[in-house]
Amino acid sequence: MKKAMMLTTALIATGFAASAQELNVVSWGGAYTVSQVEAYHKPFTEMTGIKVNSIDADNPATPLKAQVEAGNVSIDLADIELSDAIRLCDEGLLEEIDPAMLPAAPDGTPAADDFVPGAIQDCAVANIVWATVVAYDASKFPDNPPSTLADFFDTEKFPGKRGLLKAAKRSLEMALVADGVPGSEVYEVLGTEEGVARALAKLDTIKDSVVWWEAGAQPPQLLADGEVVMTTGYNGRIFNAMIAENKPFNIIWDGAYMDYDLWAIPKGAPHLEDAKKFLAFSTDTQRLADQAKYISYGPARKSSSALVGLYQDGKTEMAPHMPTNPDNLINPIWTDPTFWADHDVELSEKFNAWLAN
Structure with a gap:
């Protein structure tokens, strides 16, 4: 199992490097976006060479919907609320997500069994509670x-x-x-x-x-x-x-x-395959635990909880604030x-x- 996972990781990394470009990722701004930039964006760019452009919106579902309906999509991923994820999926505005594309937990538990209930939707995957x-x-x-x-x-x-x-x-x-x-x-x-x-x-x-x-x-x-x-x-x-x-x-x-907040990919995303790679990378066990170093939102994966430690100040225990x-x-x-x-x-x-x- 471990050898297979290591081989899969190596193949994914090779695929990442071969398609280096840019991704436009829309989120809510402030301390929340900072936590995503530090835990997701920077390590993803370091691993793949793909630049991540972070864009703020009061509600990322709004520009996502507008762009898809106008047929002029520049957003690759958006961080949206659960009710918006379901509604936009029902309206056919989001790409469907295959849970098999999501990485397993460190002990091999499939992602479908590792995420908290309701975190994996047809067209979106949660990162935080x-x-x-x-x-x-x-x-x-x-x-x-x-x-x-x-x-x-x-x-x-x-x-x-x-x-x-x-x-x-x-x-x-x-x-x-x-x-x-x-x-x-x-x-x-x-x-x-x-x-x-x-x-x-x-x-x-x-x-x-x-x-x-x-x-x-x-x-x-x-x-x-x-x-x-x-x-x-x-x-x-x-x-x-x-x-x-x-x-x-x-x-x-x-x-x-x-x-919950979830990653969703709009229909017509300009860099669909790289957007899927980013989604999978940013919702693995370690990345979700790393985000909790910067903000007090609970990871959406069960296996991340044990890895949640101190705030970035090096002294504040994060668990009581979740x-x-x-x-x-x-x-x-x-x-x-x-x-x-x-x-x-x-x-x-x-x-x-x-x-x-």
């Missing part, structure tokens, strides 16, 4: 800090502005959990007219105190600038502010919204991509109508 969480400025609440998602909506006990994602997805689910719905029952409730009304009614309670954000870099900046005292945000962005920038922020894990750490799974909301693939347009229209009133 991430969470939308509530973060707060600890200096604003020295004596009685908030500890639950319900506290985020309690502006009497915890006065101050709130940062909230300007989108139906995540905002509606977190509102329901704050209103007492268990994370495991959120989609059952949100699938009813009464459930949508309940979520919007909960959001009404803080609407006048909300500063809306749309890009991942905004929540930690809103906290740092004192524009808000609490905000929802991506756990990796908040971690970066806390550890790398020494900001006095804390994370509330109660009701965290758990999701959204998949058992201590952090406090009434989590696990995203339901099928629900959002079916209801995204409808709920976004209702959310935007509420927002406009």
Whole structure:
């Protein structure tokens, strides 16, 4: 088995070198893209000679869809959310992925058995498990800090502005959990007219105190600038502010919204074969573990967990900061991509109508 794997690796490396060119890879920017550049892009270029151009977007699914529909594709790979991966695949806008192209775990476990459930889709492969969480400025609440998602909506006990994602997805689910719905029952409730009304009614309670954000870099900046005292945000962005920038922020894990990000290749990608090679390389066991050195997102492969060590500062243990750490799974909301693939347009229209009133 080991000899076969070594031979396969050697053949792949030879193939890489023979087709050296460039790849355009679109992701979300900030600390997250830095983690990908360090863990994926640089070693891939060193191994293959293929230059990786990193391009930032507020939501990489948007330019991907636009390019494919226009028949003018310059993107080779994009990092997209799970619901977008399913929807775009259903629309025929993505290349299908054969799981057999993905490298096995170090012990020989096939990739299909090594990735966490739901991480391998028909047209995409996950690299991280991430969470939308509530973060707060600890200096604003020295004596009685908030500890639950319900506290985020309690502006009497915890006065101050709130940062909230300007989108139906995540905002509606977190509102329901704050209103007492268990994370495991959120989609059952949100699938009813009464459930949508309940979520919007909960959001009404803080609407006048909300500063809306749309890009991942905004929540930690809103906290740092004192524009808000609490905000929802991506756990990796908040971690970066806390550890790398020494900001006095804390994370509330109660009701965290758990999701995947996945690599997808658009139909008509200009460098299809090299894009597949990059996808396979960047989702192997070691590369996913290496990414955790730069940001606190959980690797999508089981075999990567044991290899997760210290942050790049050489002293911060990363495991306690992972959204998949058992201590952090406090009434989590696990995203339901099928629900959002079916209801995204409808709920976004209702959310935007509420927002406009």
